[in-house]
Amino acid sequence: MEDFNLPSPERVALLERLQEVIRSVTPHFWAACQICDLGALEELLHERHILAINYHTSQMVRHWGSSPRYQSRPSTPKTPTPQKSIASNSGPSPSTPPPPPKRQKTLDSPTTLPRDANIKKRAEERDRFSCVLTGIKMIEVAYIYPYHLIKQKEENKTGPRYEFWNQLRVFWPEKKITTWEAKLFPQGILEKGQEEVYNLILLAPTVHALWGRGLFALKPISESDDKKTLIVQFF
Structure with a gap:
């Protein structure tokens, strides 16, 4: 198995050839080339739309980290918030509406x-x-x-998730990508994951x-x- 920290002579040779035939590309594209399938790297040497691949690779990376507020949260125990004592005759001010339920969702959410x-x-x-x-x-x-x-879920095949997985196919074999997809999205790439x-x-x-x-x-x-x-x- 190839050590990506010490690329194989075959990968180094392919990267040198690729650098000679393409224009300036983003670091995201070169990063993918460092770890992709060697067969895919060989095919990139003959790719006519390399600039489009370069763009979509950058978009793929952006999609991966585009929603940090939804990423996993710390699993440390929460500290309960002290509650203020409230007199029995107290109530909300007539001019102040009561707060909405914590888990309230809008209809279009x-x-x-x-x-x-x-x-x-x-x-x-x-x-x-x-x-x-x-x-x-x-x-x-x-x-x-x-x-x-x-x-x-994702609405259609123009969404960022679909494009992300489609772009992976540029760098790895179809069989490998299909296996990864099936693990995370057993009901299909447009459905909720598992x-x-x-x-x-x-x-x-x-x-x-x-x-x-x-x-x-x-x-x-x-x-x-x-x-x-x-x-x-x-x-």
């Missing part, structure tokens, strides 16, 4: 996938309530494939912040026969 507390618990048990990188016990449950990208324990990982708060910004990645190297241990490469 899209239905979203509720987070599964049981799956979160299983992830904590699997990772032994410790950060998988540092081993410390102060943890947050992080999503591998972002939650905001699976939580609701929340599963294999899409969660325990990280320390600082590590989680770096993970959310895409400042490091983990590459699976090998899995134990009982599927309880996974060796990964950090880069």
Whole structure:
């Protein structure tokens, strides 16, 4: 298996040839070329619409991190807010309308996938309530494939999710992409995704912040026969 931190001579040669035949492209495009399938890299040498691919690759990366407010939240216990004592004859001011219910939704709000507390618990048990990188016990449950990208349906094939997965096919074989899709979207790419324990990982708060910004990645190297241990490469 190729070490992406030390690219193979074949990849280096292909990248050098690619650099000679294309114009200036974004860092996102070059980053994808560092880890993509070698066969896909070979095909890019003969691609006539490389600038369009460059643009859509940048959009793919933007889509991945476009909704940070929906990404996984810290899993630390919440501190209850002290309640003020209220006299029995007190009530809302006539000029002040009562606050709306906390979970009130507007009619045009899209239905979203509720987070599964049981799956979160299983992830904590699997990772032994410790950060998988540092081993410390102060943890947050992080999503591998972002939650905001699976939580609701997409209306049509011009949406960002569909374009994201379609662009992945430029860099990896169709069979591999189809397998990934089926794990996250068993009902189809336009439907809500499926929340599963294999899409969660325990990280320390600082590590989680770096993970959310895409400042490091983990590459699976090998899995134990009982599927309880996974060796990964950090880069």
